[in-house]
Amino acid sequence: MxxxxxxxxxxxxxxxxxxxxxxxxxxxxxxxxxxxxxxxxxxxxxxxxxxxxxxxxxxxxxxxxxxxxxxxxxxxxxxxxxxLRRGQQVILDYFDDELASADGSLKLNIGPMTNVMTLNGQQYTCRPENMELLVYYTMTTFSMPAQTTPQKVIVMCQY
Missing domain, CATH: 2.40.50.140 (Nucleic acid-binding proteins)
Structure with missing residues (x-):
């Protein structure tokens, strides 16, 4: 989809x-x-x-x-x-090979504590680049684009 x-x-x-x-x-x-x-x-x-x-x-x-x-x-x-939890934001967008959103507003820095999974709750073991992602985060930098280390990333796999 x-x-x-x-x-x-x-x-x-x-x-x-x-x-x-x-x-x-x-x-x-x-x-x-x-x-x-x-x-x-x-x-x-x-x-x-x-x-x-x-x-x-x-x-x-x-x-x-x-x-x-x-x-x-x-x-x-x-x-x-x-x-959504208190202070949490979410974005659904395509993220390129540098994990930058298609609209240019956000760049992801996947950290060791970032939970990367599929929509059905299974662990996603590949790098989530060039994919549609549902990204949960709380804080961003003031840079352009804003950068964040997300709490959770859901990879919207195409079935």
Missing amino acids: AYETFEKVEGIIQSINRGDDCCSMTVSLISDSNIVNVVVSGDTTVVDNVRLRPGMRIAAFYDTNLPTPAVYPPQYRAELVTS
């Missing part, structure tokens, strides 16, 4: 309501003082199979190529959802 058309919405879960069927739910997020609704279906990948709860900080990625209803508050169909 190509992730270059994915956008992120991040926020704190305000409420969770059952969707049109019992296999989906609408998660209302407070994002930058605005409310955003995210539809989580049975097809949505939830990293680490975390049970979503009100008060939890999450990042939801949706495909900008898919149609979205013209409603307020905005509503997006989540393709990927991950929970």
Whole structure:
């Protein structure tokens, strides 16, 4: 799957309501003082199979190529959802052979404590270059591009 058309919405879960069927739910997020609704279906990948709860900080990625209803508050169909700890950031992007993101905003320095894995939780034993990566980090340098030693890297392997 190509992730270059994915956008992120991040926020704190305000409420969770059952969707049109019992296999989906609408998660209302407070994002930058605005409310955003995210539809989580049975097809949505939830990293680490975390049970979503009100008060939890999450990042939801949706495909900008898919149609979205013209409603307020905005509503997006989540393709990927991950929970975030306090102060933690996440980016989903292609990283080149120097581990620089395609948008040029971040360069990775993989350290001995960086947990590198596949989406299904298995250890990834190769170097995660020239791949789509879901990167979790807390601090960056003020350089251009910003550099970080991530806590966790999920390699989005193509199957």
